[in-house]
Structures are given as structure tokens and as C-alpha cells.
Amino acid sequence: MVMTMNPTPERSKSLTLHGVSKSFGSHEVLKTIDLEIKPGEILAITGSSGAGKSTLARLISGLESCDAGTIRLGQQEVQTLTPQARGVAHMFESYALYPNRTVFENIASPLLSPTQKGKFTPQEIHHRIEEVLHLTEIHALKDRLPSQLSGGQKQRVALCRTLVQDPQLYILDEPIGHLDAKLKHKLRSEIKRRLRMSAQPTLWLTPDAIEAMSIATQVAVLINGRIAQKASPSEIFLSPANVEVAKLVGDPSMNIMPLPNGDLIGFRPHHVILNPTQHLPTLVVEAHVYTIEPFGKYTLITASLNATQRHSSGSEDRDLQLIISCKIPGPMTELPDLSVGQPITFHVLHQHLLNFHPQTGVLLQ
Amino acid sequence: MALVELNQISKSYDGKAFAVKHLDLRCNSGEMIALLGPSGCGKTSTLKMIAGLESPSSGTIQFNQKDVTALTSAQRNIAMVFEDYALYSHLSVFENIAFPLRVKKQKNPDIHRIVTQMLDLLRLQDIRDVQVNTLSGGAQQRVSIGRALVRHPEVILFDEPLSHLDADQRVQLRTEIKRLQITNGLTSVLVTHDQTEAISMADVVAVMDGGVLAQVDSPQGIYDSPSNLFVAGFIGEPPMNFIKATLPWDSSQEVMLGIRPEHIRLANTNASFTELPLQLHAQIMDVEPLGDRDVLTLNSALPSQRGHLLMEIQGPSENITGSHVSVAIAADKIHVFDTKTELKMHMSPQAIQSLWAQWS
Numbered sequence: 001m002v003m004t005m006n007p008t009p010e011r012s013k014s015l016t017l018h019g020v021s022k023s024f025g026s027h028e029v030l031k032t033i034d035l036e037i038k039p040g041e042i043l044a045i046t047g048s049s050g051a052g053k054s055t056l057a058r059l060i061s062g063l064e065s066c067d068a069g070t071i072r073l074g075q076q077e078v079q080t081l082t083p084q085a086r087g088v089a090h091m092f093e094s095y096a097l098y099p100n101r102t103v104f105e106n107i108a109s110p111l112l113s114p115t116q117k118g119k120f121t122p123q124e125i126h127h128r129i130e131e132v133l134h135l136t137e138i139h140a141l142k143d144r145l146p147s148q149l150s151g152g153q154k155q156r157v158a159l160c161r162t163l164v165q166d167p168q169l170y171i172l173d174e175p176i177g178h179l180d181a182k183l184k185h186k187l188r189s190e191i192k193r194r195l196r197m198s199a200q201p202t203l204w205l206t207p208d209a210i211e212a213m214s215i216a217t218q219v220a221v222l223i224n225g226r227i228a229q230k231a232s233p234s235e236i237f238l239s240p241a242n243v244e245v246a247k248l249v250g251d252p253s254m255n256i257m258p259l260p261n262g263d264l265i266g267f268r269p270h271h272v273i274l275n276p277t278q279h280l281p282t283l284v285v286e287a288h289v290y291t292i293e294p295f296g297k298y299t300l301i302t303a304s305l306n307a308t309q310r311h312s313s314g315s316e317d318r319d320l321q322l323i324i325s326c327k328i329p330g331p332m333t334e335l336p337d338l339s340v341g342q343p344i345t346f347h348v349l350h351q352h353l354l355n356f357h358p359q360t361g362v363l364l365q
Numbered sequence: 366m367a368l369v370e371l372n373q374i375s376k377s378y379d380g381k382a383f384a385v386k387h388l389d390l391r392c393n394s395g396e397m398i399a400l401l402g403p404s405g406c407g408k409t410s411t412l413k414m415i416a417g418l419e420s421p422s423s424g425t426i427q428f429n430q431k432d433v434t435a436l437t438s439a440q441r442n443i444a445m446v447f448e449d450y451a452l453y454s455h456l457s458v459f460e461n462i463a464f465p466l467r468v469k470k471q472k473n474p475d476i477h478r479i480v481t482q483m484l485d486l487l488r489l490q491d492i493r494d495v496q497v498n499t500l501s502g503g504a505q506q507r508v509s510i511g512r513a514l515v516r517h518p519e520v521i522l523f524d525e526p527l528s529h530l531d532a533d534q535r536v537q538l539r540t541e542i543k544r545l546q547i548t549n550g551l552t553s554v555l556v557t558h559d560q561t562e563a564i565s566m567a568d569v570v571a572v573m574d575g576g577v578l579a580q581v582d583s584p585q586g587i588y589d590s591p592s593n594l595f596v597a598g599f600i601g602e603p604p605m606n607f608i609k610a611t612l613p614w615d616s617s618q619e620v621m622l623g624i625r626p627e628h629i630r631l632a633n634t635n636a637s638f639t640e641l642p643l644q645l646h647a648q649i650m651d652v653e654p655l656g657d658r659d660v661l662t663l664n665s666a667l668p669s670q671r672g673h674l675l676m677e678i679q680g681p682s683e684n685i686t687g688s689h690v691s692v693a694i695a696a697d698k699i700h701v702f703d704t705k706t707e708l709k710m711h712m713s714p715q716a717i718q719s720l721w722a723q724w725s
Binding site: 297 | 681
């Protein structure tokens with residue numbers, strides 16, 4: 001069932017964006033975006049809803065036009081080309097399935113369009129569709145209409161209809177958001193393998209920063225229409241460019257705390273320790289237990305900082321400063337007895353502290 | 366707050382198939398029980414019967430040892446928090462929370478006092494006069510919790526309360542509900558399909574499958590000792606690895622070994638590696654960096670599904686796809702199930718070790 005997808009060098013083109021901007025009325029949605037995705041690379045763009053992800057996707061596939069900047073596939077500028085001429089396989093967040101066509105017909109539709117005529121033999125078309133139906137575990141549903149499907153099933157049909165194509169570029173807008181955890185996990189690694197072996201660049205959009213790290217070669221964090229950081233998954237996690245990126249990436253997000261001397265520090269929940277064993281310098285945090293949440297393999301303790309440790313910098317969200325999250329590995333049964341409201345002392349090794357600029361929030365090296 | 370008991374509850378909508386079958390459940394006063402399972406497992410039917418929105422085909426429901434089976438929803442003094450908030454969208458935060466009190470014709474000064482307390486408790490003071498349909502999902506759900514609590518219900522029922530929220534709001538509200546539940550001693554029933562939600566929030570987790578109880582236990586108990594294959598596969602992310610085997614000393618006995626991804630260790634990172642008896646050579650097929658942990662997909666000689674094993678290690682790690690590694694597992698971390706009955710079996714670490722010998 002494995003499909004051969006040898007890169008065809010003459011067709012392998014990078015996607016390059018230079019200075020791309022877009023406004024709707026007075027609202028600047030995207031501000032001078034620069035990007036490059038090479039063939040076989042997956043660039044994941046993450047950011048909260050409203051950050052401009054879907055608009056960026058629509059500019060690249062030609063459904064909106066740029067106010068400024070250039071979009072290139074290989075050497076060719078494509079801003080003036082029609083969506084059909086760009087050859088982008090775009091999976092929409094809204095799925096956009098044909099309501100009067102079966103699952104099989106929906107998936108076949110891009111391969112039967114006039115621009116694709118003669119590209120695949122009927123046998124090849126059949127083979128490609130069968131393969132993606134099995135991959136996404138919806139083979140049994142191939143004769144159903146979209147109205148007979150659940151949300152997660154519709155999402156898989158839309159995903160199939162995109163993966164079945166052999167385009168210049170794949171754009172996947174929240175492709176696995178509505179699937180259950182197990183299928184999500186399976187598809188993440190299967191799709192990643194396919195796309196990295198393919199001859200095309202892929203743009204993957206998701207509000208879930210963990211999903212972005214798991215599938216991408218490079219992760220770009222989009223905040224208010226600007227790329228706040230573009231780096232490898234581990235670099236985004238270890239050295240977030242600023243407080244906003246730090247808060248967006250991680251489960252739960254990074255603890256951000258102002259110190260009495262005016263410094264703004266950050267530390268990851270899994271770096272918090274209850275009993276320091278090594279004789280290394282630590283930051284000591286005095287707090288009271290807010291909640292204790294068992295997750296099986298780890299326990300999440302949230303704690304409210306004692307009044308003496310609350311040093312407001314004014315600009316930050318008040319609530320986030322007061323509650324510190326601590327991710328303690330191992331089952332809850334291995335923890336000392338804790339109850340809500342009791343005092344607790346945490347330690348964070350100095351080597352695990354990040355320093356941010358107190359006013360701008362930019363990471364200080 | 367009430368002690369809630371379900372005794373031999375069954376529900377059939379057509380007289381033939383059972384949505385819920387012979388269910389016995391108990392939620393102590395001041396505790397939260399989670400009904401967890403995939404869609405169609407009977408969790409929502411059970412919630413509706415506790416709420417009085419459906420009547421059981423047989424069996425009884427008791428609040429504080431008083432039979433409420435025949436009582437209507439209104440007579441039971443329960444409150445519900447819905448997936449889609451179900452607020453009065455044209456009313457303010459204050460008026461939504463005040464609504465049940467106005468229905469009860471309480472006096473204005475009392476309403477003002479009670480609602481103000483609730484706004485403080487839920488940290489909604491700053492937005493008390495805002496119309497609710499302009500608020501984020503997380504804030505709307507806090508309002509609907511406030512509306513449920515002002516009535517001092519015997520039981521509060523949460524129906525997928527977090528499923529419509531963005532990731533960050535979900536994490537915050539999960540913590541807030543848990544905190545409220547503990548500090549106010551709320552007897553609560555949570556219905557969810559999300560296993561992380563159930564095990565992190567509830568005191569007791571009831572896993573349901575096909576209308577029957579698969580297991581009831583503490584969250585840690587469910588995670589550490591799943592009593593059957595269904596629970597073992599349903600709880601845990603990434604999921605437990607399953608390996609099919611026939612016992613060398615009894616060829617009529619087929620078993621399924623279950624290994625959680627975090628119980629597999631890499632040779633080069635664990636000092637006590639040599640003490641772990643179950644060793645294996647494998648090739649890394651995929652590395653998923655997830656921030657503080659990496660999930661590796663391994664290809665090995667084990668007869669696991671598609672030959673793949675998932676392992677979870679601390680991240681970010683330096684492992685690369687394609688490289689060969691040695692891994693090991695402690696025998697006492699392995700779960701064993703009978704493939705016919707799908708129930709947990711007891712097997713000594715020595716027996717597991719001799720079973721393992723065929724693969725290492």
C-alpha cells in the first residue's frame with residue numbers, strides 16, 4: 001500500500017515570501033512577512049485565533065491578493081496568477097466539501113479537474129484514493145455523503161482530498177484539530193513522513209503549538225500579524241524570543257514572574273523541583289497549593305504566590321503572575337501528602353531561568 | 366451537598382438495545398465523579414438520568430439515601446453546566462447569574478448580595494455589566510458555573526464543560542473548576558470523552574464502554590492498574606503499546622502485554638540500565654518533539670501493532686530518525702491481559718522475563 005513518491009527534481013520548488021502585507025480596511029492583518037519553505041520541508045505556523053494564519057494561507061493560494069510583497073514558487077512570482085494556475089493543494093479549516101458528492105467523489109474531485117486532465121490514469125487515481133482512505137481510517141465511509149459524517153470524519157475527508165493531489169505546494173489549515181487523541185497521534189507521524197518524503201513544500205497552520213513542534217522542520221510563531229520567531233522546534237521551546245512566544249509554546253505554558261529587583265524571569269513547569277538534591281543555586285518560591293491535578297505519569301501542582309513574592313510590573317496579566325504551575329514527574333502516590341491551601345516551597349535551578357526585558361518582554365541572552 | 370447513588374440503573378430507548386446496563390455508582394458528598402468514555406458509551410444517558418431529564422428503565426437513584434427516581438428535574442435541586450454554556454445571550458453577566466434567584470422571587474438586596482459574592486468567587490467583578498455574548502468562551506463558562514452555584518444545588522452536573530474552549534482557556538478553567546469543587550465541597554458529576562480532563566479533575570473516574578462500567582477507581586489507580594484492555598488502551602497519551610504473545614509454557618494461552626511509552630528507557634541515558642531485564646534493539650522511525658518531552662516511534666522485532674513501539678522521554682532530546690538504539694523496560698512495569706477475556710492477568714516478573722526471551 002505504500003505509494004512511491006520520489007522527488008522529481010525539475011518540479012521541486014521552494015516557496016518564498018518577501019515583505020508580504022495585507023490589510024482589511026484599516027486593520028493590518030499581516031505585516032511584512034518573510035518566509036521560505038524548501039521542498040520536503042514542513043513549516044508550521046502557530047498563533048492564537050485572529051493572529052492572521054488563515055489570511056496568510058489564502059494569500060499564498062491566491063484567494064486574496066497581497067497589498068505589498070512578493071510570493072514565489074521556485075523563481076516564478078505567482079501573485080498575479082489565478083489560484084488554479086498556482087497548483088496549491090489547500091485544505092480549508094471549514095473543509096469545503098461538496099454536499100451532493102460521496103466521500104470518494106469528494107476526494108477524487110481535484111484529480112478530475114480540467115487542469116489535471118491526463119496527469120493520472122484511472123487506475124492511478126483509484127490507487128491514490130484507496131491509499132489515503134486507509135491512512136485516515138475512513139475507507140468504510142467512502143460511499144457516504146458529507147451530511148452523514150461527524151465533524152472529525154469530515155475533517156479526514158478534506159485531509160484526504162488534499163493529500164491525494166500532487167501539487168506544487170500543500171497548505172493544511174488546522175488539518176487534525178477535531179480528531180481524537182489517538183488518531184491525531186497516528187496521523188501526525190504518518191502525514192509528517194509522507195510530506196517530508198514528498199517533493200513539495202508544506203505549510204501547516206495550527207493554534208496548537210505542541211502540534212506545530214511535533215510535525216515541523218521549522219516553526220513560525222505569528223503574533224498580531226507579525227512573525228515573532230521562526231526556528232526549529234527545540235529552539236522555539238528552549239529560547240523563546242519573547243514572553244508572548246514563551247507563553248504560547250508549552251503545556252502548561254511557561255511561568256513568568258517579576259522579581260523584587262525588577263527583573264522579569266521565566267521558567268518551565270517541568271523545571272520546578274520540590275526537593276533540590278544537588279548543591280546548585282536555586283530560585284526559591286514560597287507559595288500556597290492552589291490545586292493538585294494527577295495526570296498519571298506526572299502531577300501538576302498549581303500554587304498561588306505569597307504576597308511577599310508578588311511584584312507587579314504593571315503591564316502583565318495579573319492572574320498569570322499569581323499562579324505558578326509545577327509539573328512533577330511520576331505518579332501522585334510518590335508525592336508527599338499535599339492539600340489545597342497548604343504552604344509549599346519550590347525551587348528552580350538558576351540554569352533553568354530565562355531572563356526577559358521587563359518592559360519589552362524580549363528574551364535577554 | 367448530597368451523596369449520590371445509582372443502584373442497578375438500566376436504560377433502553379427501544380426496549381431492545383441498552384444504552385446503560387446494570388450500573389452501580391456512588392459519588393460521595395463533596396466529591397467529583399467523572400463519567401468517561403467514547404461517544405455512545407452511555408455516559409450522557411447516565412447524566413440525564415441523574416438530572417431527571419430521562420427516567421431509567423429500571424433501577425433507582427438516591428440523593429442522601431432518599432429515592433429521587435420518580436422526581437422531576439425541578440424537584441431534584443440539581444444544576445447543570447453545559448458544553449455550549451446555554452446563557453441568556455442578551456443579558457449581562459450579573460443578570461445571568463441572578464436569573465435563578467429572580468425566578469425564585471428573592472428580594473433585590475438578597476440577590477445583589479448573593480450575586481456579588483459569586484462574582485468575587487469566580488473573579489467576574491470587572492465584567493459584571495458586560496453582555497455575555499461578547500465574552501470569550503472561558504468567561505462565558507465561568508458565568509454559567511456562577512448561575513449553577515447560586516442555587517445551592519445538591520449536585521452540580523458538568524456536561525463536557527471544556528470542550529468548546531481554546532487550549533489555554535481550557536487549562537485555566539480546568540484548574541478553576543477543580544479549585545471551586547474542592548474549596549466549596551461541591552458534589553459534582555463530570556461527563557467527558559477526554560481522558561486527561563477526567564483524570565486531572567475528578568476524585569473518582571468511572572470508565573464506561575458499551576453501556577457498562579469498565580472500571581471505577583481513583584485517577585491514579587485507573588492509570589496505574591487498568592483492569593482490562595479497553596481501559597488500558599483508552600487511558601494514556603501517547604497510548605499504551607500492545608504486544609501479542611503466546612505463553613511458551615502453555616500454548617493455549619494467548620496474552621497481550623501492555624507497556625506505557627514512558628516506561629521504556631534509552632540505554633545511553635539511564636545509569637541503572639543494566640538492572641532492567643527486558644532489553645531490545647530498535648530503530649528510531651520518527652521523533653516528535655513536544656517541548657518538555659519527545660515521543661519516539663521505534664521499529665523493533667516485537668510483535669506489536671505494525672511493528673511500532675512508542676516511547677516517551679524527556680525533551681528536547683538529540684535523537685535522530687534512522688538511528689539505532691538499545692532500550693529497556695522494567696518487568697514490573699508491564700501489564701498483562703488475557704486476550705480472550707480482555708481482563709488483567711497476574712504474571713510474575715520472572716515469567717514476563719522468560720516470555721521476553723524470545724524477542725531479545
